[in-house]
Amino acid sequence: MIGLIQRVLIDHIESTLGEAAMRQLAVDAGIEHLGRRIDTDYDDAECLRLFDAAGEALGLDQEALMALYADIFVKWTLVHYPMFFQMADSAQAFLARQPAIHASMGAGIRDAQLRARVNDKFRIVEQHPGRLVVEYRSDNGLCGLYRALFRRLLEHYGERGLCEETGCMHRGDACCRFVMHFEERAA
């Protein structure tokens, strides 16, 4: 998993619970060396364990954790990657660019297979005004995080919309498929 995902969570835990709590969280998750680099791909399993441990430490179920994470992720990236938000004037525009942004995070990975795995996770399937269809393909199964990000981005842009997950790997589908509808903003 790209290091950015992990880094955002680490920064939040340290800032809210303290560095000692973060170290304990890493121990609880069975992570020996906690990676903080945003340009590195870390072990998927370790990362997922870290998320589970954080949920327990914060007393949040999976959905609440994802909602929280989406919020801190948006805030974090607004600080460190403000240009991505400036480049998009709507949630749909941001999400339409999201696969490319995601790929840019893996651009430094030298292993071609690993880099391809990062690149191939998100794919725009359909794109029309007010409608966006995206496929997500990852063993990490973080489709809940995507849905949470969708809601958080609508909030950020002051928009309304709906995300249907018409396919889901948790249900045995080949990939997760998000069919997103965006209401037109009032002038």
Add this chain to the structure above:
Amino acid sequence: MSRAPGSPPVGRDAHLVAQIDAIGNQLCQAVDGTFDFYVHTDSDEIAIQKLAQLNNFTLDAVRRTIGELEQARRELEVRVEERTQRLNLILSATNDGVWEWEIDAGHVTLSPRWARMLGQESAEIRQSFEMWLGLIHPADRSTVEHAFYRHLDGLSDAVDIEYRVRNARGAWRMMLCRGLCQRDERGRALRMAGTLSDTTEQRLSDPLTGLPNGAYLDLLMQEKLGGLPRPPLSLVKFQLLNVAQLFDGVAVERAIAALRKRVQALRQRLPARVALMALPEHTFAMVLELDAVAELDRVLEPVEALLAEPVEIEGRLVWLSHVSGVAIVSLHEAISADEWRRQARLALASARQSDIGTRCYYSESLRQWERHQGRAEQMIRGALANRGVCCFLQPIVDIVAGTARGFEALMRLEDPVEGLVNPGAFVEVAERTGLIAPLWEMLMDQALPVLKDPGMRERFGETFLISINLSPRQLMDSRLLELMLAACARHGVAQSRLQVEVTESAVLSDPARASRMLERMREAGIQVAMDDFGSGYSSLAQLTSLPLDTVKIDRSLVLDVSTLPRKQHVLAAVVALCQRLEHGVVVEGVEDWETVRLLRQWGVREIQGFFYARPMPMAQLIKQFELPLPLAAAGASANDAAG
């Protein structure tokens, strides 16, 4: 942390600068145009990591774009290669050369195949458009230029033109040039490109013999006549008259192979630089730079000697008959190719009228002969169009009974300029042109009513015959009998009162066929007479083999017979022979009483000649012709007998 301007960074600033510098240093690798590297940073600073990460993304995008471009290029190359191979395959299959005219640059690029087609070194050639046009035959050049510029100006869909071009060995080749213009978005021509096909084989070569053809001869004649200084020239044509004999009972391909072999042998008998060309109707031609007959003999005699030798085909020997014609153009004579060609054609036509093996040279008298032939044909056509065919009658007199045995219907043409024209002036042409058939039908339509004419019946009774000549060509016409029977039916006359006269020469060309035809006529009741017997190559065998009723002895055996004892012996013998064979005998050309008296002594009854009457129209005949008194009864004088 603040620091004075120009002072080196310290602490965190120094660390950040070092990290940024390290990234910059890594990016220096891009100056080589290679982007296959990654930017790395050890910094814990998110901004530095971000910088490295986005540089990597940019590099990745560059690599991907380059990769995609490379892939597209490779695919394009493969497609270009495939297309090139296909095009090359097509071009080599069609044996075509390729040309490309860069219009602004003014040069033409020609493929190696194009160069080879013209006998040049096999390499791509670049030359000016003008130089390219310079290879084209002068007579074709303006047409070719016109075709190119018409297409350039958008007036034609494509260039598609055939022309002659001289190759590196100095020989003319025929080329088919096709091309198209490439234009920019404003329709301005950028370049023109196309193919060049060598059509020499189709256009300048005779498919039967493989020799150059008549079109090539035209080229050669133009070139020789245009040469400066021009040498004396002779155009020689020879024609094989009976090539059909080669094909008789032999597989066609074997006959063709034998003919080709003979033609090749003829070619080898000629000087190496003299081309032998094949023309239609088994005619061959050559152009020699000679005008003296002795020198022509030296060149042509070996060829004629070979032509006199038989061709062996499937164990059979076939002698090919030939004639030849020569038209000489002397050193300072100005002549066009058309006129030269016509002179040679005339010489050959004259040779055809002569014996086999004849070589005729063009002369002014030949020209006059041709003019006469031309005039005769026009006269015949005029007579046919204006019903100018006149039937003259000459009686065949039974001198013993003092009656008219029959009347020979003789043709005259009524010409507005010449007046009445005798057959000698037009029969040969009528026969050659096939106009003899309509002439003959017109004559029949005038001759058959004579049998029913009241004046004729009153004067000459109800039993006289009408005798009409048949030409050799008519005798070989399988529809002839039907035509005659139809004519008799149309005019309501019995065919038993019709007699046809055939000459020895008419029969000689195909005696068996002629015999069958004459037999059928006799079966239909038509009487058959051998005309002009004794005038040519008389074959006594014909007197026994042909189905004849009557033999008409030619006037050449009769002329002066009364004063030439030796001639009397011959005529008496011929008459006796015919009588012995039980043929009726008519002696033609009798002009005096002494001859009548002699003939009567030999038992001849039927006589035709000026002594009794010249040929004349029916009305005149009825009015003026008096039958002689019967000889046996009268014993009268010549004048009395002639009436």
